[in-house]
Amino acid sequence: MTDENQVAGAAEAGHAVLDAALAALRELRDSWDPIQVDDWCSKVLGRSGRVVLTGMGKSGLVAQKVAATLASTGCPSLFLHPAEALHGDLGMVTREDSVLALSNSGESEEVVRLLPSLIRLGIPMAAITARPESSLGQVAHWTFTYRLPQGEGCPLDLAPMASTTLQLVWGDMLAASLMSRRGFTRDHFALNHPAGSLGAKLVKVKALMHTLWPVVSATSGLTEVLKAMTKGRLGMTSVMEGPRLLGVITDGDIRRALETTERDRRNPLDLRAEQMMTRTPAMISEEALALDAAGDMEARKITFLMVGQTEHPTGLIHIHDLLTAKVL
Known part of the structure; x- marks a missing residue:
């Protein structure tokens, strides 16, 4: 004692x-x-x-x-x-x-x-x-x-x-x-701290985002949407009309669309992307910090953000990108 x-x-x-x-x-x-x-x-x-x-x-x-x-x-x-x-x-x-x-x-x-x-x-x-x-x-x-x-x-x-x-x-x-x-500034601080979670949190979204992501058209059917999502391996696909973003489709969007077709006794294979998509996807600027992207995803309880403007998206940042970079 x-x-x-x-x-x-x-x-x-x-x-x-x-x-x-x-x-x-x-x-x-x-x-x-x-x-x-x-x-x-x-x-x-x-x-x-x-x-x-x-x-x-x-x-x-x-x-x-x-x-x-x-x-x-x-x-x-x-x-x-x-x-x-x-x-x-x-x-x-x-x-x-x-x-x-x-x-x-x-x-x-x-x-x-x-x-x-x-x-x-x-x-x-x-x-x-x-x-x-x-x-x-x-x-x-x-x-x-x-x-x-x-x-x-x-x-x-x-x-x-x-x-x-x-x-x-x-x-x-x-x-x-x-x-x-x-x-x-924070940007200057990030340049001097490229390693570790501290520096990663201060990296801009444009440094972590995907510049290629799954894309389908508004008239794409369910099978085409599923193929795009499987190939992209991001749990989503965007719906585009040329360079313009019309919406995004996630696993949750598909489940909700299937529940609707079952309730209405319709053939799910007749579904089109424009019927399943979320028309106002969450967006973030390329110049935003990765830390801001993480906070936005957490607040919205989502796993990705489209980057840029709806009229002309330039990328996509996924929660896995933030985990890999040790932002989360």
Whole structure:
């Protein structure tokens, strides 16, 4: 059995971490300077290079995450390990780049030793640090600071906890500001996330739709309709008059038509497509997101959508296409 004192101790330690981070976040919420952030964004967007992230230890790990976030949201970026930079990797940095350095103390030895070389290159430099008066804070053109009113939250007040949380938040704030200034859209996001369900949901319908689909004429009989549906393997066929869409026929439409002929004591082989079809099929634009198509199908409880305009459909998207692409 777990000792009650141990549970109480764990709870106290956990609350200390949360309280330290919350206190620092509340202060940052009231103290950060949007004008300073906007000025940094203007400089980054006005240059043709990348944002180079650097930091040592835990700050370096946060810097790697910020670099990944920037890259995925439309801002070319990379992580430069400061120790490796001192031994040749500095050659990865160009004069068109800008630097964003992370250090809680602003005195990380490897980062500070890197500063003279970056200054000589004339590269705009920003810093995320708790100490604007530090070596890093003094040479940075933009210093994004935070305070830790309740310390790190660590039981020993030694391990970086609240500080790395605040660095991470600052990185996300800068990334979000760049996205806003750049006019970054869902379409841009999808281009940077081609794999996985997240990217698939943001792909447009035209990327997943069938450009060939079953077609019959208004006067086609039941047998011809069934042949078209079987061959198409989509559980449907469209009814067309030239390029114009008259309607669609599904398995359900056929069942309902057969029930009607049985009730009226008519020969089902006399049925024609125009008697079975749904005359106002659900449509969606090529430019709509796959996610929107999925929501429309779910709301209507259907398995496909015609794409384009009724007068001139350009494709068909089926629920199986969304499942294959991991939209659903």
